[in-house]
Amino acid sequence: MFGIFLLASSSFFSEIGVSLGKEEVARRKENIYTYGFLSLCLSTIVFFLIALLRGQFLFSLDSLPTLVPRIILEILQAYVIVKAVTTADRSTFGFLRVLTIPLLLLVDLTLGYSLSINQIIGSGILTLSILFLFLNHGLRSNGIGLVLFSALNAVITISLFKYDITHFNSVEVEQGIIQIILLIFFALMAWRVNRQNPLRLLGKPLFFFQSLSQAIAGVLVSFGYSFIPASVAASVERSTAVFFSLLSGNRYFHEKKFAQKLLAFLLLAIGFMFLSGFPFLPS
Numbered sequence: 001m002f003g004i005f006l007l008a009s010s011s012f013f014s015e016i017g018v019s020l021g022k023e024e025v026a027r028r029k030e031n032i033y034t035y036g037f038l039s040l041c042l043s044t045i046v047f048f049l050i051a052l053l054r055g056q057f058l059f060s061l062d063s064l065p066t067l068v069p070r071i072i073l074e075i076l077q078a079y080v081i082v083k084a085v086t087t088a089d090r091s092t093f094g095f096l097r098v099l100t101i102p103l104l105l106l107v108d109l110t111l112g113y114s115l116s117i118n119q120i121i122g123s124g125i126l127t128l129s130i131l132f133l134f135l136n137h138g139l140r141s142n143g144i145g146l147v148l149f150s151a152l153n154a155v156i157t158i159s160l161f162k163y164d165i166t167h168f169n170s171v172e173v174e175q176g177i178i179q180i181i182l183l184i185f186f187a188l189m190a191w192r193v194n195r196q197n198p199l200r201l202l203g204k205p206l207f208f209f210q211s212l213s214q215a216i217a218g219v220l221v222s223f224g225y226s227f228i229p230a231s232v233a234a235s236v237e238r239s240t241a242v243f244f245s246l247l248s249g250n251r252y253f254h255e256k257k258f259a260q261k262l263l264a265f266l267l268l269a270i271g272f273m274f275l276s277g278f279p280f281l282p283s
């Protein structure tokens with residue numbers, strides 16, 4: 001239950017940061033690379049502070065065969081996500097990323113995790129909710145290809161992350177390494193595109209709060225994956241993310257077809273109950 005709480009909380013803070021970033025990019029106050037930098041800056045600092053406070057730097061060279069491919073895929077994933085966030089509807093982004101879950105179930109089974117029939121049923125219900133929206137034209141096509149790619153690529157990056165923190169590296173070190181590389185990438189791209197220095201924006205309250213929200217979310221979600229299998233963790237993360245993106249999409253960005261999306265979310269909630277193994281469900 002503690003892992004579920006961490007992941008649900010991370011979705012709440014993430015939605016705040018993402019919504020602020022999406023709005024500021026639309027207003028041309030920041031570009032997509034500055035948005036990416038701000039999303040990672042403070043959380044990277046937090047990860048290294050945690051490592052210092054623990055007094056250990058748990059890193060194994062044996063992790064390189066999985067860490068190096070993850071670094072490459074995470075750079076690609078980070079770029080695609082910031083593009084998707086700024087072009088797709090918030091609810092579209094939230095719903096389609098749920099497609100990561102059925103594929104993660106297969107990966108978890110391959111890695112030897114024990115999954116119950118309830119988890120398999122729950123994953124199927126989540127997939128049906130997405131099909132319902134497609135069949136009823138509840139999702140706009142803007143940025144849909146980017147979101148689908150991020151959902152599929154996340155299967156690989158999450159699996160590599162889970163494998164590394166299970167067998168080799170601590171959470172804070174693994175994520176710290178990844179995020180410092182992503183920070184360098186976004187900073188260089190922000191400067192190359194329009195000579196924008198992301199660090200200067202951190203001094204402004206709105207952009208600092210945007211970065212802080214993402215930092216809290218990044219830390220919570222990373223440690224949340226330590227407590228439960230990757231497929232279940234992703235189910236909780238994606239399901240709660242859909243809920244908060246549905247609310248912000250309707251209230252903040254004035255997206256349409258709220259009733260259809262709400263019904264699809266109710267299906268997601270049922271799937272979430274199965275995945276969480278609620279005691280009143282048959283085993």
